Amino acid sequence: MKEFLEGSLAVARAVKLCKPGVISAYPITPQTHIVEELAQMVADGELNAQFVNVESEHSAASVVLGATATGVRAYTATSSQGLLYMGEVIFNIAGMRLPLVLTDANRAISAPINIWNDQQDTVALRDAGWVQFYVEDNQEAVDFHFLAYRLSEDKSIMLPVMVCMDGFILTHGIEAVDIPTQEQVDKFLPAYNPLYKLDVENPLTLGPLADPDYYMETRFAIQETQKKVLKLIPELTQEFAKIFGRSYNGLIEEYQTKDAERVIVAMGSVCGTIKDVVDELRKKGKKVGLLKVISYRPFPIQGIYEALKNVSKVAILDRALSLGSYAPLACETKAVFFGKKKKPQIISSFVVGLGGRDITRDSIKEIFRMLTQKEKACEFIDLKPELLKENYE
Numbered sequence: 001m002k003e004f005l006e007g008s009l010a011v012a013r014a015v016k017l018c019k020p021g022v023i024s025a026y027p028i029t030p031q032t033h034i035v036e037e038l039a040q041m042v043a044d045g046e047l048n049a050q051f052v053n054v055e056s057e058h059s060a061a062s063v064v065l066g067a068t069a070t071g072v073r074a075y076t077a078t079s080s081q082g083l084l085y086m087g088e089v090i091f092n093i094a095g096m097r098l099p100l101v102l103t104d105a106n107r108a109i110s111a112p113i114n115i116w117n118d119q120q121d122t123v124a125l126r127d128a129g130w131v132q133f134y135v136e137d138n139q140e141a142v143d144f145h146f147l148a149y150r151l152s153e154d155k156s157i158m159l160p161v162m163v164c165m166d167g168f169i170l171t172h173g174i175e176a177v178d179i180p181t182q183e184q185v186d187k188f189l190p191a192y193n194p195l196y197k198l199d200v201e202n203p204l205t206l207g208p209l210a211d212p213d214y215y216m217e218t219r220f221a222i223q224e225t226q227k228k229v230l231k232l233i234p235e236l237t238q239e240f241a242k243i244f245g246r247s248y249n250g251l252i253e254e255y256q257t258k259d260a261e262r263v264i265v266a267m268g269s270v271c272g273t274i275k276d277v278v279d280e281l282r283k284k285g286k287k288v289g290l291l292k293v294i295s296y297r298p299f300p301i302q303g304i305y306e307a308l309k310n311v312s313k314v315a316i317l318d319r320a321l322s323l324g325s326y327a328p329l330a331c332e333t334k335a336v337f338f339g340k341k342k343k344p345q346i347i348s349s350f351v352v353g354l355g356g357r358d359i360t361r362d363s364i365k366e367i368f369r370m371l372t373q374k375e376k377a378c379e380f381i382d383l384k385p386e387l388l389k390e391n392y393e
Contacts, residue, residue, distance in 0.1 A: 069197060099159070
């Protein structure tokens with residue numbers, strides 16, 4: 001049934017349908033409405049779960065780690081500095097091969113303090129071993145929580161998943177969202193039945209000391225499992241479509257790319273704006289398109305190659321930085337074509353929307369226009385020269 005819902009409330013409804021037994025989180029803008037709503041559901045008896053109040057995000061991550069380790073489906077959410085505060089535990093959860101879902105309301109990293117949206121927080125933890133999905137709108141935010149739990153708990157995977165949604169733009173935006181029935185979700189997502197768990201009757205050790213004779217193989221195992229994720233996601237989305245009636249590739253989405261001469265590569269809510277601009281320019285005879293990256297981890301190398309190998313000019317939009325180097329999504333997209341004979345003539349990198357700065361239709365048009373020029377290594381869009389002068393003098 002379709003309802004007009006704030007993104008955070010829609011996500012809370014989706015999480016409720018997944019029936020977590022333990023929820024723990026610490027409030028941080030712009031994530032707070034998600035767990036606030038879940039806490040209310042627990043208090044009102046609508047959700048049979050234990051909501052654990054904690055003093056920090058590090059503790060919240062530790063609680064859901066412990067819950068999952070004892071065989072209980074768990075959930076947490078955070079944003080920005082909160083995700084970084086969880087960092088130590090984030091690596092532990094993946095290293096212990098514990099299935100878990102975390103929602104991150106993407107927000108800029110301090111300092112200076114900024115509560116608005118970019119993707120620096122989750123991109124900074126891209127190497128932690130978690131699967132990362134970046135959603136465009138609130139319907140995707142709802143649906144990818146069901147996919148996240150199903151993927152995470154698959155016996156061949158057993159890795160945690162982040163669903164990354166743009167703070168404020170999606171978390172506080174109101175859209176029409178189709179919330180499925182409990183019967184539909186139960187058909188797609190069976191009760192959690194872990195391969196292993198902490199049990200006094202059957203003792204085992206999770207996360208033991210691994211000396212140099214053992215550690216490297218644990219990293220290799222996660223790397224190989226991420227390759228399995230690339231193959232499993234399309235299978236799960238096909239099953240999802242049969243039950244829920246909505247189709248996703250789950251790795252990438254191609255929009256008007258088949259005959260495109262210029263294509264923008266991007267992640268998250270900005271893809272909606274890019275699609276509008278693509279439609280406008282197409283009406284004027286311009287062969288432009290969009291490649292939306294949904295799965296940033298694992299990175300869909302083959303899918304990106306096939307989508308872009310015949311495109312003349314490609315622009316990669318990053319809403320995060322690797323300070324002192326090039327932009328992350330741009331680096332990885334360029335690496336896709338290393339050693340390949342068929343590849344774009346130009347692959348330009350653009351940094352946009354940091355700290356919540358608007359990415360307007362005019363900004364997107366300017367990027368398409370700049371793709372007619374020489375390759376750009378790491379071009380910042382919509383900088384304010386007067387503020388740059390203040391910072392340097």
